Amino acid sequence: MTLEDQMAVGEVAALSPGAVKVLDSHGIDYCCGGRRTLEDVCAEKGLSARQLMEEIDAGDAVAGSPEDDWKTVPLRRLIGHIVSTHHEFLKLELPRIGQRLAKVVEVHGAKDPALGELQPVYDGMRRELELHMHKEELMLFPAIGRYEAAAESGKPLPPALFGSVANSIAAMEKEHDSAGVELRRIRDLTRDFEPPEYACTTYRSLLDGLRALESDLRTHVHLENNILFPRAIALEKSYPK
Secondary structure, three states, X not given: OOOOOOOEHHHHHHHOHXXXXXXXXXXXXXXOOOOOEHHXXXXXXXXXXXXXXXXXXXXXXXXXXXXXXXXOOOHHHHHHHXXXXXXXXXHHHXXXXXXXXXXXXXXXXXXXXXXXXXXXXXXXXXXXXXXHHHHHXXXXXXXXXXXXXXXXXXXXXXXXXOOOHHHHHHHHHHHHHHHHHHHHHHHHHOOOOOOOOOOOHHHHHHHHXXXXXXXXXXXXXXXXXXXXXXXXXXXXXXXXX
16 A cells, blocks of 8 residues: 555554554554544644655565564454453553552552542553453454354355444444543653652552553554454445345
């Protein structure tokens, strides 16, 4: 696909890992903000869309082809990667970060009021993400897998229990947007994950964990919003009603 400044940022990110790295380096949100055009985002940040596209092209020329092209691998393989890599990361790290946060609030909450605000934001995001993953693994992902299997065998698409894959995906994307808002709030409350001078080892470990959580979620949501979901919707639309 040729890069164009009217492409959505999410489409640009889906082109290659190199594109993701360039967007990351400029602080461009290609996940929850992935529907905005590259031109608009660059204008907002004072960047040249043309130079950014040239930077992406140059990076891709050096990097070559990725080992896994998520735009073309079977959807079930992409889903397996999302679950085994990103869902498992969340299932392990969300409780660990929550435990560290509770300890830090107990020890340092009196001297750092932002920690008192941080805990309910984090706890709310954690509950939402855990329920979100459960719905994906129990309903949406199996439905997409059944669609793909039917398409491969030339059979009619099986009915989705929730109306259509597109409807469920729209709900999942709204939940991604909600997580994005909460992540930005967490970054604000932690001053971009920078520890205060008095921070103990647990406090620093908490901030490291939150930073890693944000990074992993960025990749996680990108794979779903910009690659898996559009491919699943296109598959559903390709079948006559």
